[in-house]
Amino acid sequence: MSSDKPLQLLGGLTAQQFLRDYWQKKPLLVRQAFTDFENPISPDELAGLALEEEIESRIVVEHGEHPWELRRGPFTEDTFATLPEKDWTLLVQAVDQFVPEVSALLEPFRFLPTWRIDDVMISYAAPGGGVGPHFDHYDVFLLQGHGKRTWRVGQMCNAESPLLEHADLRILADFQETEAWTLEPGDMLYLPPRLAHFGTAVDDCMTYSVGFRAPSASEVLTHFTDFLSQFIPDDERYSDADIQPVSDPNQIQHDALARLKDLLAQHMGDDRLLLTWFGQFMTEPRYAERVAGTELSEEDLLDALGDGAVMVRNPSARLAWSEMGSELMLFASGQSRLLPGTLRGLLQLVCSADALHQTNLAPWLADDEAVTLLSQLVLQGSLGFADE
Numbered sequence: 001m002s003s004d005k006p007l008q009l010l011g012g013l014t015a016q017q018f019l020r021d022y023w024q025k026k027p028l029l030v031r032q033a034f035t036d037f038e039n040p041i042s043p044d045e046l047a048g049l050a051l052e053e054e055i056e057s058r059i060v061v062e063h064g065e066h067p068w069e070l071r072r073g074p075f076t077e078d079t080f081a082t083l084p085e086k087d088w089t090l091l092v093q094a095v096d097q098f099v100p101e102v103s104a105l106l107e108p109f110r111f112l113p114t115w116r117i118d119d120v121m122i123s124y125a126a127p128g129g130g131v132g133p134h135f136d137h138y139d140v141f142l143l144q145g146h147g148k149r150t151w152r153v154g155q156m157c158n159a160e161s162p163l164l165e166h167a168d169l170r171i172l173a174d175f176q177e178t179e180a181w182t183l184e185p186g187d188m189l190y191l192p193p194r195l196a197h198f199g200t201a202v203d204d205c206m207t208y209s210v211g212f213r214a215p216s217a218s219e220v221l222t223h224f225t226d227f228l229s230q231f232i233p234d235d236e237r238y239s240d241a242d243i244q245p246v247s248d249p250n251q252i253q254h255d256a257l258a259r260l261k262d263l264l265a266q267h268m269g270d271d272r273l274l275l276t277w278f279g280q281f282m283t284e285p286r287y288a289e290r291v292a293g294t295e296l297s298e299e300d301l302l303d304a305l306g307d308g309a310v311m312v313r314n315p316s317a318r319l320a321w322s323e324m325g326s327e328l329m330l331f332a333s334g335q336s337r338l339l340p341g342t343l344r345g346l347l348q349l350v351c352s353a354d355a356l357h358q359t360n361l362a363p364w365l366a367d368d369e370a371v372t373l374l375s376q377l378v379l380q381g382s383l384g385f386a387d388e
């Protein structure tokens with residue numbers, strides 16, 4: 001994607017200007033980021049998703065059994081029949097995995113890495129509904145889909161920002177409003193991480209939150225060192241063949257620290273392992289149980305494609321690829337595969353194409369490694385055949 005083209009999504013800014021001046025820095029309001037926006041899912045359909053066992057949903061009732069009462073789904077028809085007239089919100093996570101028209105909303109965000117995108121959460125609010133003033137650790141684009149919602153933004157927060165005493169929700173005790181906007185369908189507000197914000201439904205409304213993911217430093221360290229430790233033999237130990245006689249045997253000398261730092265640097269500095277871990281970590285699916293594959297021989301795969309079958313990415317799968325020296329690595333739903341550099345075009349196709357079929361796969365179907373890869377991705381569940 002060209003980065004110097006003004007984008008409607010960004011109110012006429014280029015991707016480059018937006019990233020330089022706003023991304024992770026300050027909010028941006030875009031009126032009509034999507035013109036003639038057609039709401040891809042109705043409030044009733046959203047409520048229907050919240051009845052499903054496998055879908056994460058929550059309801060926040062401002063004046064419930066206690067202030068800002070949080071209820072967790074799955075819900076029943078009865079839940080919705082007994083909610084108050086106003087001041088409540090339904091939140092449904094990762095709707096992009098269940099509704100292709102919602103997944104399609106992500107298309108204009110392709111100037112950012114796909115692996116940074118978490119999900120599209122949809123909130124429906126009755127008039128007055130909101131989830132209270134709060135901040136998130138992630139970037140978010142709030143796209144108004146139906147009705148109107150007023151968004152107030154406030155101060156930058158951090159781990160020390162005082163919160164209300166609440167068992168489930170992180171609601172700010174103190175909100176210092178700096179700006180407020182009322183969004184209509186097609187309008188969008190970008191918020192950087194840690195900016196206090198507070199949305200209130202003006203009327204019945206729906207908002208699509210395109211949320212991003214960024215692992216915490218603590219998660220990176222914990223998970224990477226766990227991963228690394230599988231490759232380090234137990235006989236590799238702290239060693240001090242260069243030690244000198246000590247003047248005080250009870251003192252830990254700083255030369256011991258230097259040896260430890262060497263030991264750490266030796267492992268932490270391994271780019272191949274770091275990349276392998278990171279790709280696997282960032283492509284772990286939210287719903288692993290939805291990434292279940294089917295056994296398919298390479299012969300049957302070729303036959304099916306020859307008969308006009310169409311393969312599609314599993315909407316719950318995450319895919320990414322990277323270079324590793326002269327080779328390539330494909331990350332698929334938490335797994336990695338080292339592949340020859342000749343498969344670059346196939347990896348790009350598999351990661352980006354809406355559909356894979358005889359025509360766009362034609363250059364690859366005589367290549368054994370390519371066909372093996374495709375059948376492995378079917379077996380693993382990242383690719384599947386479209387229904388029709």
Ligand SMILES: [Mn+2]
Nearest residue numbers: 134135136197
């Ligand atoms: Mn938020």
